[in-house]
Amino acid sequence: MTTLFSALDWRAMSQEARDLGLNNGVAVPGSVDMAAGWEQRSAEVRKRFPDQLDLRYGPRERNRIDFLKAGEEAPTLLFIHGGYWQARAKEVFTIFAEGPMAHDINVALIGYTLAPEATLDEIVGEIHAGIDFLAAQLPALGAAPGGIVVSGWSAGGHLTAMALSHPKVKAGLAISGIFDLEPIRHSYLNEKLRADEATSRRNSPVMQEGGPLKPLSLVVGSAELPLLRKQTADFAGHRARYGLPVTYEEIPDANHFTIMYEMMSPRGRITTLIRQLFDRTTG
Structure with a gap:
């Protein structure tokens, strides 16, 4: 029997249950090998698009953007990687540019400083700085001006929601994101994140009044x-309550890792949603 979201309360869970309830590596056997395969395939994609890699947008080592050009004057998607703000890198995810690029959408992948070297506030600030840089560079890169669409997976889904307020961002697609940081703060993940209650609330989109239109x-x-799953459903409900444009759906049978294949494929559901966002915001 499926547990109703309304019956899920992380506060009532034991520490062990809460930690396991957020641990995707344990929940998905083989996820380490899966991600290693992504990184290998991503390296091959990077070899095909060597011209605009590691564009520096800030002073720290990971403040770099890879820009993969699909065509002249094409629109641009910015992708933000996941890893609970403390792991992984943009180079693991290049392979997922293949879905959008098949439809003449440029894909930029942004790196950012990981916790504990950076706080949540600093990470969000780096994403905004990267968007400043990328938006300014679009004409020189041969891309269509006029704003970008942002997408991200897991922690990148959270950063997508936080990036939506940037004036150069016109739409977003968050994949398996985190939108309430309080359960994160009360889990094993906070050992490196080191978020206090004020940081958590400031960076939790679901705790804000309203949001970007x-x-x-x-x-x-x-x-x-x-x-x-409850994180995404609750945030969809939050935006709906404030009358903000939102769509919500569950990808059938997809886990936290296999869902990304819906972006890798030109015919994948996530690729289709990205195309629809560009259609809605172009012109």
């Missing part, structure tokens, strides 16, 4: 951990 698509896998 821009289209946001929210997706999560039906086979993901219930606490994480």
Whole structure:
């Protein structure tokens, strides 16, 4: 029997149950090998698009953007990687540019400083600085001017929601994101994140009154951990209550890792949603 989201309360869970309820690596056997395969395939994609890699947008080592050009005057998607703000890198995810690029959409992938070397506030600030840089560079890169669409997976889904307020961002698509940081703050993940209550509330989109009046698509896998599915459902409800443009859907049978294949494929559901966001915001 499926547990109703309304019955899920992380506060009532034991520490062990809460930690396991947020641990995607344990929940998805083989996820380490899966991500290693992504990184290998991403290296091959990077070899095909060597001209605009590691464009520096800030002073720190990971303040770099890879820009993969699909065509002249094409629109641009910015992708933000996941890893609970403390792991992984943009180079793991290049392979997922293939879906959007098949439809003449440029894909930029942004790196950012990881916790504990950076706080949540600093990470959000780096994403905004990267958007400043990328938007200014679009004409020189041969891309269409006029704003970008942002997407991200897991922690990148959270950063997508936080980036929606940037004036150069016109829409977003958050994949399996985190939108309430309070359960994160009370889990094993906060050992490196080191967020206090004020930081958590300041950076939790679901705790804000209202939000940016821009289209946001929210997706999560039906086979993901219930606490994480609830994060996306709750945030969709939050935006709907404030009359903000939002769509919500669960990808059937997808877990936290296999959901990304819906972006890798030109015919994948996430690729389709990205195309729809560009259609809604172009012109």
